[in-house]
Amino acid sequence: MCAIANYSVHPSHRMRRLRATNTLRRMVRETDLSVDDFIYPLFVMHGDERRPILSMPGCDQIGLEVLGPEIEEIVELGIPAVILFGLPEEKDELASEAYASDGVVQLAMRTIKELAPELVVVGDVCLCEYTSHGHCGVVVGGEVQNDATLEILARTAVAQAQAGADIVAPSDMMDGRVAAIRTALDEAGFQGTPILAYSAKYASAFYGPFREAADSTPQFGDRRSYQMDPPNAREALRAIERDIAEGADMVMVKPALAYLDVIAKAREITHLPLVAYNVSGEYAMLKAAAANGWIDERRCAMEVLTGIRRAGADLILSYYAKDVARWLREEQG
Ligand code: PBG
Numbered sequence: 478m479c480a481i482a483n484y485s486v487h488p489s490h491r492m493r494r495l496r497a498t499n500t501l502r503r504m505v506r507e508t509d510l511s512v513d514d515f516i517y518p519l520f521v522m523h524g525d526e527r528r529p530i531l532s533m534p535g536c537d538q539i540g541l542e543v544l545g546p547e548i549e550e551i552v553e554l555g556i557p558a559v560i561l562f563g564l565p566e567e568k569d570e571l572a573s574e575a576y577a578s579d580g581v582v583q584l585a586m587r588t589i590k591e592l593a594p595e596l597v598v599v600g601d602v603c604l605c606e607y608t609s610h611g612h613c614g615v616v617v618g619g620e621v622q623n624d625a626t627l628e629i630l631a632r633t634a635v636a637q638a639q640a641g642a643d644i645v646a647p648s649d650m651m652d653g654r655v656a657a658i659r660t661a662l663d664e665a666g667f668q669g670t671p672i673l674a675y676s677a678k679y680a681s682a683f684y685g686p687f688r689e690a691a692d693s694t695p696q697f698g699d700r701r702s703y704q705m706d707p708p709n710a711r712e713a714l715r716a717i718e719r720d721i722a723e724g725a726d727m728v729m730v731k732p733a734l735a736y737l738d739v740i741a742k743a744r745e746i747t748h749l750p751l752v753a754y755n756v757s758g759e760y761a762m763l764k765a766a767a768a769n770g771w772i773d774e775r776r777c778a779m780e781v782l783t784g785i786r787r788a789g790a791d792l793i794l795s796y797y798a799k800d801v802a803r804w805l806r807e808e809q810g
Pocket residue numbers: 601603605613648649683684685686687688693700755756757758
């Protein structure tokens with residue numbers, strides 16, 4: 478008899494038995510969400526203002542001089558880590574403020590490390606927020622130059638490590654950046670600084686709200702010549718294997734929701750910590766639907782984030798981190 482085709486196991490097999498009470502459901506639950514799983518993105522700028530980001534309700538661009546209360550709140554909520562994106566005073570062709578020792582992110586890192594030495598500070602290593610053209614690398618003749626960009630990325634990573642970054646996270650998608658950054662960090666004495674590589678980062682329309690938040694929309698063209706083509710999954714696995722070979726300590730898949738299959742496949746090929754980025758457009762969709770009263774925001778957000786963990790992510794970058802910390806606290810009473 479073929480067991481697979483035999484549906485007559487009912488009534489002896491009743492799956493509903495283990496769904497009957499909350500306690501039973503708790504006992505057989507396969508995936509959990511903890512505040513420890515989250516990295517909260519922050520947008521830092523010069524000055525003493527807090528400017529709301531319209532397409533990302535609940536998130537602000539925060540001035541260096543008023544970072545204090547935000548950091549206090551994050552620490553109080555038990556969130557273990559933040560990732561920093563910067564809005565420079567001025568943009569130029571070579572992204573000078575990305576690697577200046579008094580660049581906005583470096584200043585923010587020093588401030589945060591003074592306020593909360595235990596909070597893990599991740600530096601996003603990319604040039605698009607700092608270049609006048611808005612691309613993630615050096616542009617010559619309308620083309621983003623791979624190898625010329627590596628040196629600037631490496632300088633940026635070292636400047637961040639010098640400012641106190643606990644982890645550096647290249648998101649530019651140039652080939653060879655992990656090796657270039659590893660070499661530069663080691664030469665500068667930062668052998669202990671881990672690299673979180675945005676290994677499988679797709680050219681996604683879900684970054685729309687972020688580009689408003691970070692003022693990083695490319696002034697011409699798009700990012701398809703360096704970010705990944707959405708239909709490809711095997712290529713993501715190659716990129717992950719390549720980054721591991723170059724010395725990545727953690728790898729990322731980004732965005733998360735349209736790429737849960739990629740997260741699941743990545744989980745099968747690496748024992749490194751796997752990170753997923755629940756990006757700005759994913760956040761904005763839930764916020765917009767919730768603001769219209771169309772969905773239960775809390776339940777939808779928890780379901781989405783649990784799904785990302787179930788797919789195989791260890792850690793999640795999410796604009797929902799603070800809300801999740803509060804919700805989990807409420808659940809635990
Ligand atoms: C910078 C960068 C982007 C995001 C993170 N780092 C934007 C982009 O690549 O265009 C997007 C994050 C989000 O949408 O939440 N390269």
